[in-house]
Amino acid sequence: MALIEVKNLTKIYRDNEIETIGLDNINLKIEKGEFVAVTGPSGSGKSTLLQVLGCLDRPTRGQYLIEGRPLDNYSDDELAHIRNRMMGFVFQAFNLLPRLSVLDNVKLPLIYSGVREPKRTEIAKKMIDLVGLTPRSDYIASRLSGGQKQRVAVARALINDPKVIFADEPTGNLDSKSGEVVLDFFQKLNDQGHTIVVVTHESYVAQSAKRIIHVKDGKISSDELVKDRRIIGKDGLIK
């Protein structure tokens, strides 16, 4: 059974009288353990696809199944629960709470999932350690460099041990070295069995995935396995 399956997925945005097609009849299966890159030109529907796959937005038409369960009739609260329990998110703009510390940012999803202190701090510290930011644990998020912010976002995305991590242009605001460090985390997480779906228009990011889905005008124009996969080392060097 696929981790995620969508059938005839269509998303139409309506702004006043204007209709824009975000997604046009997409059929797609993502299996557990995959590492998928979604590429395509600006405005092609990449972010829309990620948002619908990540239950951050609902499709206009079509079916969405997670582990075989259709989510069509789920309430917003039930979808939030699915997101919190099964999904982690990383965005181009980091989406941290700038005035909170690294530790408090990473802890945030645990509050929603009802984990109490001191367990919350204990788990968050483990994740911060995993991304190498223990010395920055008490820093205010806004004081960090872009690369450090994205590592905090990765730690936060991992805090509930999600089955799938969705990332939208996670390297878009980073220098190439910091971008490779983030990609290295994704590859390691994928090696550990996490499913990764990453939207990118950078070919070096796409080439580090196992499968590339190309989107154009809201449709899937190609869907291929990566032959010459680019494995990135801990130091950001190609192995």
Ligand code: ADP
């Ligand atoms: P990409 O991420 O590939 O650049 P998007 O998924 O953001 O593309 O956008 C796909 C299409 O949907 C574009 O034409 C965009 O203008 C439109 N779109 C995206 N979000 C909205 C929205 N909230 N309201 C109206 N149109 C939108």
Ligand code: MG
């Ligand atoms: Mg986008």
